[in-house]
Amino acid sequence: MVARVKAARCPICKKDLAKRDExxxxxxxxxxxxxxxxxxxxxxxxxxxxxxSRWGDN
Structure with a gap:
């Protein structure tokens, strides 16, 4: 059985991308x-x- 590799996608525009992208x-x-x-x-x-405590009402 061959495991499928899920393609990486940009979380903003959903374009496919390479993991070597800067x-x-x-x-x-x-x-x-x-x-x-x-x-x-x-x-x-x-x-x-x-x-x-830094953000709470004291």
Missing amino acids: NFPFCSARCKLVDAGNWFEGAYRVETDHPD
């Missing part, structure tokens, strides 16, 4: 910047059960 895991510098902007604007977040 912008991996993105297809371009533009998609890399779009992703960074999404993090900056709060479009992504990491959930946690631990309150962070």
Whole structure:
């Protein structure tokens, strides 16, 4: 049985890409910047059960 290798895709524009691409895991510098902007604007977040006293109401 041969294992199938899943093609890498840019998480922003969904284009196929090679793992040797200098912008991996993105297809371009533009998609890399779009992703960074999404993090900056709060479009992504990491959930946690631990309150962070730096951000809580004290």
